Amino acid sequence: MTKQRIAVDMDEVIADSIARFQEWYLRDYQLELTLDQLQGKSAYQAVALEHQPIIRDYVNQEGFFRDLPVIKDSQQVLRALSERYELFIATAAMEFPNCFRDKYDWLQQHFPFIPWSNYVFCGDKSILNADYLIDDNAFNFERFRGEGILFNAPHNIHETGYRRVHSWQEVGELLL
Numbered sequence: 001m002t003k004q005r006i007a008v009d010m011d012e013v014i015a016d017s018i019a020r021f022q023e024w025y026l027r028d029y030q031l032e033l034t035l036d037q038l039q040g041k042s043a044y045q046a047v048a049l050e051h052q053p054i055i056r057d058y059v060n061q062e063g064f065f066r067d068l069p070v071i072k073d074s075q076q077v078l079r080a081l082s083e084r085y086e087l088f089i090a091t092a093a094m095e096f097p098n099c100f101r102d103k104y105d106w107l108q109q110h111f112p113f114i115p116w117s118n119y120v121f122c123g124d125k126s127i128l129n130a131d132y133l134i135d136d137n138a139f140n141f142e143r144f145r146g147e148g149i150l151f152n153a154p155h156n157i158h159e160t161g162y163r164r165v166h167s168w169q170e171v172g173e174l175l176l
């Protein structure tokens with residue numbers, strides 16, 4: 001029997017990129033960027049107008065994606081899922097070309113049980129052929145042929161169109 005396929009996004013699903021926004025914003029402006037401020041917004045939308053161009057450019061800078069914290073329980077649950085499903089990491093890395101090496105190294109370090117052959121550094125995720133896509137950006141589900149599972153993130157709280165999970169424990173309950 002062929003295994004079902006799960007595609008998993010990186011940022012704000014297994015990699016905590018919000019932590020990097022908070023760290024750099026504090027470094028550059030000595031201001032805290034709180035999760036409350038981020039509700040329903042992208043990071044740049046949550047800061048003062050005059051800071052927005054700088055925040056918006058963070059993701060293009062070298063090192064933004066380096067050594068990001070791992071989202072809680074993602075390693076343990078993905079390891080369990082890898083026994084039953086074919087797992088792919090699918091990240092829209094093409095948007096930020098400086099991230100390629102950092103993302104690759106990060107995956108090798110934190111998810112050694114997922115082989116490089118299952119990394120998909122892509123642009124438009126509708127090219128994916130998987131049964132499930134776990135992602136924090138609902139626009140990736142619009143033309144996805146499988147079932148989109150929305151991973152809860154501050155920016156997506158107003159999204160209602162898809163099944164939402166709030167933690168990796170919840171993903172485990174759903175798919176294991």
Ligand SMILES: [Mg+2]
Binds near residue numbers: 009010011012013
């Ligand atoms: Mg993401």
